[in-house]
Amino acid sequence: MPTDAEHACFEAGIKFGSLYHQFAGTPVSPASAESLARAMEEAIENQPHCVDVDVDVRTERIREELASSSADYTELTGRFIDVEMRVEYADVAVRTRMEMEDGYPLMKLVGVEE
Template sequence: MTDSTPTDAQAACFEAGIKFGTLYHQFAGTPVAPESAAGLETAIEEAIENQPHCTDATVEIRCEELERELDASTADYTELTGRFLEVEIVVDYEGYEVVSRMEMEDGYPLMQLESVRDAL
């Protein structure tokens, strides 16, 4: 029988995934305009950093993409989706530091691990 207990590094990666799931599903659909983007970036960062083991969250709303969306609309705002976001989240769990990112790739917002390091 194989030991199925996750390693600390695997648990750290899981924690990073939880943070991205929270970020994406909590904030998707939030009304956003170029004028409110900076405030929303800060609100998202602070909300994610409140979660256990999160040491840093950096959120950038892609304002150029947001403005292109609004140029084709009669509205002054649109709803936040993954295509407007670039995010980096850093988790420190039991001595392991995990850096994860979300950015657009081929028209789809992908969340991926950048690195897993022994921080000790």
């Protein structure tokens, strides 16, 4: 049987997979970034055991991408978002983060509190 800590970590992984793959490819612009971030947070916080989600859409990176384009928007990818999440299962809380590392949106475990 998995421990409560292992179960909490598994739940966090499920939430990250859902967040990333549900929203990747969504049209985003500097003007819509904030509302998209709130929608992402609220959608994932609906899931069981998810206590808090904080999505930061990096509008400066979006502006940089749009500077060399004739379009008014781009597609959401991991390079445009930083995410922090807290999941609680039983008496265990896990903190996680997703941020770019070596050109890849890396999702990682930050801490486990029992």
